[in-house]
Amino acid sequence: xxxxxxxxxxxxxxxxxxxxxxxxxxxxxxxxxxxxxxxxxxxxxxxxxxxxxxxxxxxxxxxxxxxxxxxxxxxxxxxxxxxxxxxxxxxxxxxxxxxxxxxxxxxxxxxxxxxxxxxxxxxxxxxxxxxxxxxxxxxxxxxxxxxxxxxxxxxxxxxxxxxxxxxxxxxxxxxxxxxxxxxxxxxxxxxxxxxxxxxxxxxxxxxxxxxxxxxxxxxxxxxxxxxxxxxxxxxxxxxxxxxxxxxxxxxxxxxxxxxxxxxxxxxxxxxxxx
Amino acid sequence: xxxxxxxxxxxxxxxxxxxxxxxxxxxxxxxxxxxxxxxxxxxxxxxxxxxxxxxxxxxxxxxxxxxxxxxxxxxxxxxxxxxxxxxxxxxxxxxxxxxxxxxxxxxxxxxxxxxxxxxxxxxxxxxxxxxxxxxxxxxxxxxxxxxxxxxxxxxxxxxxxxxxxxxxxxxxxxxxxxxxxxxxxxxxxxxxxxxxxxxxxxxxxxxxxxxxxxxxxxxxxxxxxxxxxxxxxxxxxxxxxxxxxxxxxxxxxxxxxxxxxxxxxxxxxxxxxxxxxxxxxxxxxxxxxxxxxxxxxxxxxxxxxxxxxxxxxxxxxxxxxxxxxxxxxxxxxxx
Numbered sequence: 001x002x003x004x005x006x007x008x009x010x011x012x013x014x015x016x017x018x019x020x021x022x023x024x025x026x027x028x029x030x031x032x033x034x035x036x037x038x039x040x041x042x043x044x045x046x047x048x049x050x051x052x053x054x055x056x057x058x059x060x061x062x063x064x065x066x067x068x069x070x071x072x073x074x075x076x077x078x079x080x081x082x083x084x085x086x087x088x089x090x091x092x093x094x095x096x097x098x099x100x101x102x103x104x105x106x107x108x109x110x111x112x113x114x115x116x117x118x119x120x121x122x123x124x125x126x127x128x129x130x131x132x133x134x135x136x137x138x139x140x141x142x143x144x145x146x147x148x149x150x151x152x153x154x155x156x157x158x159x160x161x162x163x164x165x166x167x168x169x170x171x172x173x174x175x176x177x178x179x180x181x182x183x184x185x186x187x188x189x190x191x192x193x194x195x196x197x198x199x200x201x202x203x204x205x206x207x208x209x210x211x212x213x214x215x216x217x218x219x220x221x222x223x224x225x226x227x228x229x230x231x232x233x234x235x236x237x238x239x240x241x242x243x244x245x246x247x248x249x250x251x252x253x254x255x256x257x258x259x260x261x262x263x264x265x266x267x268x269x270x271x272x273x274x
Numbered sequence: 275x276x277x278x279x280x281x282x283x284x285x286x287x288x289x290x291x292x293x294x295x296x297x298x299x300x301x302x303x304x305x306x307x308x309x310x311x312x313x314x315x316x317x318x319x320x321x322x323x324x325x326x327x328x329x330x331x332x333x334x335x336x337x338x339x340x341x342x343x344x345x346x347x348x349x350x351x352x353x354x355x356x357x358x359x360x361x362x363x364x365x366x367x368x369x370x371x372x373x374x375x376x377x378x379x380x381x382x383x384x385x386x387x388x389x390x391x392x393x394x395x396x397x398x399x400x401x402x403x404x405x406x407x408x409x410x411x412x413x414x415x416x417x418x419x420x421x422x423x424x425x426x427x428x429x430x431x432x433x434x435x436x437x438x439x440x441x442x443x444x445x446x447x448x449x450x451x452x453x454x455x456x457x458x459x460x461x462x463x464x465x466x467x468x469x470x471x472x473x474x475x476x477x478x479x480x481x482x483x484x485x486x487x488x489x490x491x492x493x494x495x496x497x498x499x500x501x502x503x504x505x506x507x508x509x510x511x512x513x514x515x516x517x518x519x520x521x522x523x524x525x526x527x528x529x530x531x532x533x534x535x536x537x538x539x540x541x542x543x544x545x546x547x548x549x550x551x552x553x554x555x556x557x558x559x560x561x562x563x564x565x566x567x568x569x570x571x572x573x574x575x576x577x578x579x580x581x582x583x584x585x586x587x588x589x590x591x592x593x594x595x596x597x598x599x600x601x602x603x604x605x606x607x608x609x
Contacts, residue, residue: 038366116378
């Protein structure tokens with residue numbers, strides 16, 4: 001009676017990549033993103049944290065370092081804002097997304113989803129998609145505040161919107177890193193710690209707050225290869241003028257690469273952890 | 275195909291722990307299979323394999339004729355799962371939880387809402403549908419969880435200890451919902467630690483322990499297998515325990531099993547023996563403080579089936595069962 005299962009070649013295992021079709025995956029992902037947003041609305045604490053962080057960073061940079069770096073806060077604001085925009089979409093929701101995925105896995109909510117005829121990765125996609133709805137909120141707030149402080153877009157509306165779309169897309173791609181970490185670590189404290197720390201070298205090891213030339217060689221080298229540098233250059237180009245094609249292309253390539261590598265990796269790690 | 279689900283020789287190991295050591299489970303369409311066993315017996319692992327949440331290390335299982343490993347995606351269209359831990363979202367309302375699951379099953383929004391309302395009524399949560407689950411009691415959560423497993427009108431329903439931790443009254447409410455599922459033609463697999471529950475709901479019972487099946491029978495057959503009923507006699511005057519034992523031995527024709535704490539216990543073969551003992555004690559002028567006919571408890575079932583006493587958790591469950599039966603069968607008389 002007891003016999004070892006032999007899996008003939010080509011036979012699908014549950015949750016194998018052939019199973020999800022893009023359309024149902026997106027539809028189920030959106031339904032689950034709706035759940036995540038309802039939860040955010042009911043527990044505004046996490047959202048508030050996500051919205052306040054970039055504001056604090058912006059104020060801190062402008063008023064603490066502005067004078068030292070650029071000679072005036074007003075001038076520095078023009079320099080630093082495009083970078084803070086990228087920082088916002090990278091940091092917003094990272095910790096809360098990671099933690100909520102771990103909680104869902106522990107509580108058995110995902111067990112029910114996994115017993116349903118939906119792609120196994122749909123709940124993960126849902127968490128990340130919900131972030132893309134939170135981003136515009138954070139970005140709008142940031143723009144509003146910066147405007148009050150005196151920031152002015154030096155290009156045109158279309159370019160500014162492109163900057164917003166690009167940074168949101170880039171943030172979406174990078175948030176799969178948190179998902180991967182959450183699925184691998186499965187511990188709320190570890191995840192919030194890692195999701196908080198990992199973005200730091202990515203975001204701050206760039207020309208966001210100060211020109212790379214002012215940094216020590218090793219940091220300059222890192223800023224050169226850091227993909228976030230491209231996103232910041234692109235954001236600057238689109239908001240203030242200057243070279244656009246190259247940094248935007250690089251940002252799209254890096255974002256696309258992150259998405260193509262991290263999302264399937266996270267989905268794979270999640271399925272493997274049955 | 276006569277079986278709604280069928281598992282053969284399922285083995286599942288976690289490192290050096292063997293959760294399942296080769297178990298068989300099957301149920302005919304439209305019947306309720308009770309899987310009875312103590313904590314750690316492998317009940318949840320078995321259900322998770324059938325519900326495609328786990329893959330077995332060896333053995334095979336089919337649900338609705340489909341292999342749970344190879345055809346997992348299609349199996350998921352047939353099944354509904356209610357886990358041991360409530361798998362509903364605390365931050366959403368009861369209705370929102372059900373609507374979300376309906377949407378994930380590709381019901382149009384209006385249909386998902388209608389189905390949610392229907393199920394909330396069915397499990398008696400109509401008034402609580404708009405409340406957040408975090409405000410629900412344990413029993414309400416269990417009922418919502420059951421409803422959540424039924425959204426897609428599954429042909430096969432897996433219920434993992436659906437009543438653990440519920441008050442007896444609430445438990446019976448849930449029982450009637452589960453019974454109505456089977457009446458409507460669904461096949462139900464129910465795991466439980468309570469013999470009483472398996473007895474009340476199941477057409478067939480599979481008893482598992484340490485990852486092995488130790489018995490599979492109808493509830494009546496199982497009780498026969500487990501052994502007879504016992505009578506407990508506690509004379510009002512502890513000094514008359516010896517006299518009481520002699521009276522009981524004369525009626526049953528066998529020695530009294532044990533005597534301690536001022537009470538004696540003896541197995542009886544027929545219900546008639548109980549009334550005979552009552553009469554004989556009366557004629558002998560022995561007053562009794564307690565006189566009870568006990569049905570076999572789960573603990574005794576395990577002792578009977580495995581030859582070893584049930585684990586501690588089981589003893590607690592068995593005590594509940596015993597107390598209930600004792601309450602109904604105890605006669606306090608002074609003859």
